Amino acid sequence: MGKCEQCIIKQFNSLKALTNEELVRISSCKTSRTVKKGEVIFEEGDVLKGIYCVREGICKLTKLSSNGKDQIIKLVVKGELLGQRSLVSDESVNLSAIALNDMELCFIPKAEIMMYLQKNTNFTYDLLREMAIDLKEADDIIVNMAQKSVRQRLAETLIYINDSFGTKSDGTLSVLLSREDFANIIGTATESTIRVISQFKKEKLITTIGKQIKIIDIEGLKRVE
Amino acid sequence: MGKCEQCIIKQFNSLKALTNEELVRISSCKTSRTVKKGEVIFEEGDVLKGIYCVREGICKLTKLSSNGKDQIIKLVVKGELLGQRSLVSDESVNLSAIALNDMELCFIPKAEIMMYLQKNTNFTYDLLREMAIDLKEADDIIVNMAQKSVRQRLAETLIYINDSFGTKSDGTLSVLLSREDFANIIGTATESTIRVISQFKKEKLITTIGKQIKIIDIEGLKRVE
DNA sequence: ATTGAAATATGATATATGTCATGTTTATAA
């Protein structure tokens, strides 16, 4: 079992605000878990007994709409925490987390985290800061959903994934999503997403290699109306 | 100038987590401000020098979309805080706040709040909890925007305003919004909003008295598809 | 390599919503 105090991953999330002693403590009570692509980490309505630190891989946070469609709210990658919100609000989770590729997770029990929330102001404050940023992002998503076309939303999603998660050596986006996943991010029908991807190809904004997507004209994508 | 430690408003926000001494301190450095209906409290891009506690009235938080349309992200009423997010994330505000009726605000300087964020874990934790709740609400809004029809979104908005802010003695919604405001909440054209309001009237779900709206069949509204 | 299922792709059509035009009502100021 790895040692949290030496783990490089924590730099990317609020655990960096913990003291060395606290990290040593966590090391001794944390558990590890591997999750296969497509596997459910937790589901809407579950009561979490702690939070996860993502050591490897990427997952989607989804919410089921009353019309039966899934909406992807956020992608969570290596370095980020998972489940902190519902721990704080002390309610069941309002989102499901599903692995998009094979993942490695560290699980930290709730009691542990609650203790640091009591004692370590830096930790609480850092969580608060992260959440304020999430909220700002959520505001942007709301505006985009409400005011922009499917074409614009897809273009922005491609740019976001490119900028946030990067590309592989062949230039394709390193986060591989199905057309349906894209549809569930931008909030549209899968067919519409596929059609717009085809348009973007014709307009020489992207190319595809199988289901992989490669951006070839990011400035053009930014101009999409 | 009123005394914060005796102010009943604080019960409704995170200031309740402050100690009596801290509240006395705030009393001595806070300033009051009245804002007329339609007036701008702060604007997207402003750098706030503190936070507001809403003593009276209601305002809308809006964000300008790149296509020039305003989106209303949230309504903030008596009892709530205003500006805490950008204070925490230490950035300019990402939303504008505009009064929907005459308001009374108390302004608390940033330095004061930052001090309590350092010293008072309860305060920080309470802010964190409030923000987790906001984030959950934002998730719901995203799903609604992405997956539901204008009819459904308007119905839910009417129910939300009814449940959250109540009605006047004549049964009309106590928060008076223009048709354009409704349109900017649900993310649609003003004409579409007006049309759906007319439909709801024909379907005997609501009645209108001038621009005031009265819900007469809330169960029916909940069933709108 | 073969097969079957899932994902991708595209056409035809229906529907919801946006846009523009125009008229009506309501509120506000002179």
Place this chain on the structure above:
DNA sequence: TTATAAACATGACATATATCATATTTCAAT
């Protein structure tokens, strides 16, 4: 009170997107 602008309302039409049908391709399991 009248004048005037803003808000509300509705029709006609355009357009984006959803839906349903049907190929085609890709991928995994045998």
